[in-house]
Amino acid sequence: MQIALIHKYFGPAHLEAVKAEMMVMGAPVIKAVWMECYGAWAALEGCHRIRAAQALGLIPEIEEIEYSDEITTEELGLDFGGDVWTVAEIADGVPHSAVIHFED
Numbered sequence: 001m002q003i004a005l006i007h008k009y010f011g012p013a014h015l016e017a018v019k020a021e022m023m024v025m026g027a028p029v030i031k032a033v034w035m036e037c038y039g040a041w042a043a044l045e046g047c048h049r050i051r052a053a054q055a056l057g058l059i060p061e062i063e064e065i066e067y068s069d070e071i072t073t074e075e076l077g078l079d080f081g082g083d084v085w086t087v088a089e090i091a092d093g094v095p096h097s098a099v100i101h102f103e104d
Contacts, residue, residue: 001059001102002040003032003050010047019052027058031075033065033087040099044071044087050100059102 022028028049032041041062043050053060065071067087
């Protein structure tokens with residue numbers, strides 16, 4: 001399985017904290033959309049959780065969001081005042097910063 005990250009930023013200190021939490025809680029659930037053109041999932045959130053899962057040898061569970069759906073910033077765990085975007089605006093509007101590979 002491949003998951004494309006659509007945001008570049010991640011903080012090393014935060015990543016270590018997420019890894020510590022994940023060692024207790026297990027693999028994360030990530031909201032993602034299937035991008036046929038890339039043959040990969042595009043993560044709509046969870047940059048740190050995806051990187052932490054890879055480092056720990058865990059495979060994230062994908063919560064599939066349909067390409068045509070609208071999603072709010074609140075649903076993505078972001079606090080931007082409840083903005084509503086289409087999945088296309090998120091997945092297509094930002095270049096992928098990395099593709100993380102997981103063995104099934």
